[in-house]
Amino acid sequence: MGLFLSNEEMGKKNDDHKPTKRPPIRPPQWNTARVPPRKSFKRLAIAVVVGICVYLFIHNIPTDVGIQDRRRPVYHRPDPDDDLPVPEPIPMPRLKPAQPPAKPNKQVAKPTQDSAPESSYNGPVVFPHLAVSLQAIYSTRGAYTSNKNVLFAASSLKSAAALLPMACQMGVELRSFVHFALMSKSEISMDELRAVNGVDDSCEIIFHDARPSRSASSTESRLRNAVGRAMYHINSYMHPQAVLVDGSSTEQAYFLEAMRSQSPTLGFPVIELPSNSLKHLGWMAKLDSSSLAAWNKVSIDILIHAPPGASGSLIRLLRSLSAADLTTGATPHLTIELPHKLDLPTVQFLETFQWPPVHAHNPGNIRQLTLRHRIPRGSLTEEESSVRFLESFWPTDPRYSHVLVLSPQAEVSPQFFHYIKYAVLEYTRSSNALFQEWDSRLLGISLDLPSTHLDTSATPFEAPSSTTRERDAEKPSVAHHADTGSPFLWQSPNSNAVLYMGQKWVELHDLVSRSLDLEHSRNDVSSLSSFFSDKAVSKRYPSWLEYALKLSRARGYWTLYPSRRMASSLATVHSELYKAPEEYASSEELPKDTKAVTEIKLADGPLLESLHGGDGLVPVNDMPILLWDGKIADLEKLDEVAAEYAGEFRHAAGGCEKLSPDDLIPQGKSVRDLFCSKT
Numbered sequence: 001m002g003l004f005l006s007n008e009e010m011g012k013k014n015d016d017h018k019p020t021k022r023p024p025i026r027p028p029q030w031n032t033a034r035v036p037p038r039k040s041f042k043r044l045a046i047a048v049v050v051g052i053c054v055y056l057f058i059h060n061i062p063t064d065v066g067i068q069d070r071r072r073p074v075y076h077r078p079d080p081d082d083d084l085p086v087p088e089p090i091p092m093p094r095l096k097p098a099q100p101p102a103k104p105n106k107q108v109a110k111p112t113q114d115s116a117p118e119s120s121y122n123g124p125v126v127f128p129h130l131a132v133s134l135q136a137i138y139s140t141r142g143a144y145t146s147n148k149n150v151l152f153a154a155s156s157l158k159s160a161a162a163l164l165p166m167a168c169q170m171g172v173e174l175r176s177f178v179h180f181a182l183m184s185k186s187e188i189s190m191d192e193l194r195a196v197n198g199v200d201d202s203c204e205i206i207f208h209d210a211r212p213s214r215s216a217s218s219t220e221s222r223l224r225n226a227v228g229r230a231m232y233h234i235n236s237y238m239h240p241q242a243v244l245v246d247g248s249s250t251e252q253a254y255f256l257e258a259m260r261s262q263s264p265t266l267g268f269p270v271i272e273l274p275s276n277s278l279k280h281l282g283w284m285a286k287l288d289s290s291s292l293a294a295w296n297k298v299s300i301d302i303l304i305h306a307p308p309g310a311s312g313s314l315i316r317l318l319r320s321l322s323a324a325d326l327t328t329g330a331t332p333h334l335t336i337e338l339p340h341k342l343d344l345p346t347v348q349f350l351e352t353f354q355w356p357p358v359h360a361h362n363p364g365n366i367r368q369l370t371l372r373h374r375i376p377r378g379s380l381t382e383e384e385s386s387v388r389f390l391e392s393f394w395p396t397d398p399r400y401s402h403v404l405v406l407s408p409q410a411e412v413s414p415q416f417f418h419y420i421k422y423a424v425l426e427y428t429r430s431s432n433a434l435f436q437e438w439d440s441r442l443l444g445i446s447l448d449l450p451s452t453h454l455d456t457s458a459t460p461f462e463a464p465s466s467t468t469r470e471r472d473a474e475k476p477s478v479a480h481h482a483d484t485g486s487p488f489l490w491q492s493p494n495s496n497a498v499l500y501m502g503q504k505w506v507e508l509h510d511l512v513s514r515s516l517d518l519e520h521s522r523n524d525v526s527s528l529s530s531f532f533s534d535k536a537v538s539k540r541y542p543s544w545l546e547y548a549l550k551l552s553r554a555r556g557y558w559t560l561y562p563s564r565r566m567a568s569s570l571a572t573v574h575s576e577l578y579k580a581p582e583e584y585a586s587s588e589e590l591p592k593d594t595k596a597v598t599e600i601k602l603a604d605g606p607l608l609e610s611l612h613g614g615d616g617l618v619p620v621n622d623m624p625i626l627l628w629d630g631k632i633a634d635l636e637k638l639d640e641v642a643a644e645y646a647g648e649f650r651h652a653a654g655g656c657e658k659l660s661p662d663d664l665i666p667q668g669k670s671v672r673d674l675f676c677s678k679t
Contacts, residue, residue, distance in 0.1 A: 121217040125226045127233065129209035134237040137206060140177040142238040148289045148431075151240035151268075153181045153210075155227070155255035157188065159246035164197045164205075165278045166244070169285035171204035176241075176289040181208040181234060183227050183255065185215050210234065220254050227258035235266045242292035247272025269296045274327045274361075281328065283422050283608050286616040290434065291425035297400040298424055300332040300417075300499070303392050304406050305542070310579045311343035313408035318349070320411045322357045328421040331356035332404070335370045335392055339582065340377050382543035383516060385583040389544050390509055395502035398669065402502050409578055410497040412571045415607045416447055419562075419570055420499055422607070426617050427560065428501070438620045443504045443548070443557040447497040447571035449485075449564055449600060453630060454492050454549065456538045463564065464488045464624040464632070485563040487618050491628040491638070493548040493559050495541050497571040504557065506669040512547050514675045518653060531652035539584040553628055554649050554674055555666070556642030560623075564600070569610040572600040649674045 141147045152167040154160040160182060171178040182193065190207050199205060210230040212218060218226070234240070245251065245259055256272070263270045271292065274280065284292075302321070306314050314336075321334070334355050338346075355369040356362045372392065374380075380388065395401035402424065406412070428439040453459045463485045500508070515532065522528045537546045551557065562570060580587075603610070611617060627633050627641060650656045656664065656676035664673045672679065 119217060119219055121214050122219045122222045123214070125222065125229050126213045127210060127226075127230060128213055129211070130230065130233060133206070133208045134233065137177075137179075137238060140206075140238070145239050145267075147239055147241065148176045149179060149238050149240045150176045150289050150292055151179045151181060151234065151238065151243045153183060153231075153243055153245055153259070155183045155185070155223075155252040156246070156250055157184060157186055157193075159248075159251040160184070160193065161197055162246050162248075162250065162275070162277065163244065163273070164199055164203075166273070166281075166285055167205050168199055168203035169278070169282070172202070173286055174204065175286070176292075177206065178204060179206045179208060179238065179240070181210040181230070183210045183223075183230055185211075185218065185223060187216050208234065223252075224254040224258045227255055228262050231259070231262045231266060231268075235268060240268050241289040242269050242271055242295060244271045244273060244292075246277075248275045250275075269293060271295050279606075280325065281418070282606060283418065283611070283616065287422075287425055288430050290431045291429045294400065294425060294429040295329070297397075298329070298421065298429075299396065299401045300420060300424075301393055301401070301403045302332050302334045302406060303337070303389075303403050304335070304408065305337040305389055305392075306339065306346075306408050307579045307582045307585070308339040308341055309343065310408045310577070311346040311349075313574065313577045313579065314346060315349050316574075316577075317406060317408055317410055317412070318353060320413075322353075322355075323414055324357075324412060324417055325414050326356065326360045326417055328418055331360050331362065331368050332417070333368045333370070335372065337388065337392055338371060338373045340374045342373070379585065380583050382583050385542060385581065386512055386544040386547065387516075389542065390505075390512055393505070394509075395505060398502035398506050400502065402499055403505060404499045405495060405497070407496045407573065409573050409575070410448065410571055411574060411602065412447065412497065413569055413602045414604075416570050418607045419447070419566075420445065423560070423617060424499070427620065432619065436621070439501065439503075441555075441557050442501055442560065443493060443552050444498045444500040444559045446494045446559055446561045447499075447567070448494070448573050449561060449567040450492075450494060450496070454537045454541065454545070454628075458538065458540075459630075461630060463561070464626070466624075485565065486624065487563050487566065488561055488624045488626060489558040489620070490561055490626040490630075491552050491556075491558050492626075492630075493545060493552055494561075495545045496573045498559065503669055504551070507555075507671055508548060508551055510669070511551050511671045511674075512544070514671065514677070515547065518675065529652035531648060539587050540580065542581040543583050549628065550649070551671070554642065554646045554671075556638050558625065558638075566610045568600050568603040569605065569607060572602055574599060646674060650676055 137149075140149055142149055150170065152163045154163055160180075164180065167178050167180050170176065182190065190209050194200070194207070210226075212222070212226040212230075215223065215226070231243075243259065243263075245256065247256070259270050262268075269292075277284070304314070304317065326332075350371065353369075355367070374388075393403045395403070404420065423445050427433055427442060427445070433439060449463060450461050453461055466486050519528060519532065535546055537549055552559070579585075608616070625633050625635065625638055627638065633641070650664070650673075653675045659676055659678070663678055666673055
């Protein structure tokens with residue numbers, strides 16, 4: 001036996017010495033199990049109650065009920081020998097000769113669960129094909145709220161056919177990433193949709209199948225919910241700057257309702273296009289995503305200041321406004337300033353005049369017309385006329401709210417509002433405009449081409465015949481534009497038909513207010529500098545235009561004027577019914593020869609054909625710049641002349657020697673630096 005034992009052996013040896021405990025075979029005392037006495041009495045009571053119930057049931061069984069035969073009944077033909085009473089026949093109803101015979105009342109079988117009607121599925125919304133296309137657009141920077149994505153969406157196949165040509169044209173311009181999302185109930189494949197509508201890879205459209213599973217059998221509520229959920233996912237991956245849909249009756253109502261409800265929640269604008277949008281709004285395809293994002297924000301007001309005795313001109317202008325195409329958005333608000341004495345033709349015409357026009361889209365029947373009838377009987381002074389005119393409008397948001405000033409001598413074309421919307425979006429809200437700050441110098445956008453200068457000389461005005469780029473490059477296209485001209489930037493403002501930008505209108509308000517305070521603060525009129533008393537604008541134009549010219553010269557602002565060909569598609573100014581401004585009606589300095597050199601005849605046709613050969617609007621950098629006297633200059637020369645004029649303005653106002661150089665820097669929409677004021 002070894003010296004060391006293993007653990008197993010040691011454990012076994014110890015167990016052998018332990019006493020074993022075994023249970024006894026039988027307990028020491030064993031007794032028979034007994035039932036408690038209480039349970040025995042309970043069982044006996046239950047048995048007695050059950051027996052009594054059985055006895056009562058058997059004892060009270062009714063015996064007067066006949067035996068019922070529960071087999072299938074057998075019907076026998078009645079025996080003719082039986083003397084049974086025969087029921088009398090029911091008389092047939094008599095029909096009136098004029099009425100058709102009554103049709104038998106047929107019961108329509110109710111549909112069972114196996115024959116459920118279509119469009120009954122209302123299960124969870126799942127998009128089996130949307131994730132793949134959304135994850136593939138990472139390069140479009142859709143994860144950022146500011147990008148170049150534009151989305152076309154449709155539920156109806158007819159609406160898709162109407163939108164795809166516009167989307168294709170926009171994609172060809174390569175200014176935005178164009179997407180198309182189908183949220184239809186149809187089961188058409190995306191390849192078939194492209195083939196049917198003639199869309200190929202040259203259109204540069206990114207397609208997304210945003211239809212839920214089992215869309216063909218889905219209920220309308222599920223489809224509406226699917227549109228909202230699809231836009232949530234699309235917005236997360238794409239952040240479209242604008243969503244374009246078919247706003248006509250062709251599109252599904254639930255689709256438009258869902259889009260309108262999701263727009264404020266998710267923060268994307270919905271642009272509802274009218275019927276034949278490519279024909280009427282073809283220029284829209286040339287806008288970029290930044291311009292389209294401001295489509296619904298731009299607001300236009302129309303302001304007309306009617307002098308006494310101008311009923312014929314006013315009626316002609318209002319009729320041209322009624323015939324205009326206003327499908328580009330909300331109908332502009334129209335304000336007409338009327339003199340104290342009204343002509344009978346004007347009163348009769350205004351009684352039946354409707355604004356918005358009957359053909360304009362106005363579901364709420366909202367009236368957008370304001371008539372202001374002057375109380376004073378006497379003629380207005382220069383100050384009163386300027387104040388009354390400028391108080392007629394105030395922008396709600398100066399960045400997007402603008403005012404179109406129309407003279408009663410003007411007449412607009414049906415396409416004028418399209419050009420205004422196009423020009424405002426391109427020259428103030430596009431990516432190029434925001435990056436280069438085109439709107440910082442833009443005082444207004446004129447619809448007509450002036451024939452004379454603003455000064456008292458009435459010198460005929462000749463517009464530039466070519467753009468700056470064409471003139472510098474000496475391209476052959478210069479000869480092509482010699483007859484049609486080129487759009488240009490002129491430091492001289494206008495009052496015939498011009499859209500004034502909201503921010504510049506606020507500055508003009510401030511300039512007139514401070515100028516009047518300065519004049520009233522000088523007790524002696526002779527103490528007022530000739531800078532403020534001398535007039536540079538002819539009295540053929542209203543007095544407020546003098547202030548607009550001062551603002552333009554001091555700040556280096558310009559007004560955008562159209563080319564001759566473009567002006568023929570926008571507006572013209574008539575001279576046969578010319579009426580001088582009320583404040584200058586009795587002035588001896590008013591020129592007697594009021595005939596214009598040449599009136600532009602309005603032309604019909606699509607707007608794009610008149611825009612520089614169909615290429616769209618000319619960039620601001622390519623337009624020639626003219627000083628207020630008509631001399632061509634560059635941007636550096638314009639800044640030099642503006643700084644010199646601003647110095648003369650401050651010297652005439654006086655008190656600038658007390659201010660620091662920082663106080664003379666223009667601040668926001670205020671002109672306090674020109675008047676040497678800190679407030």
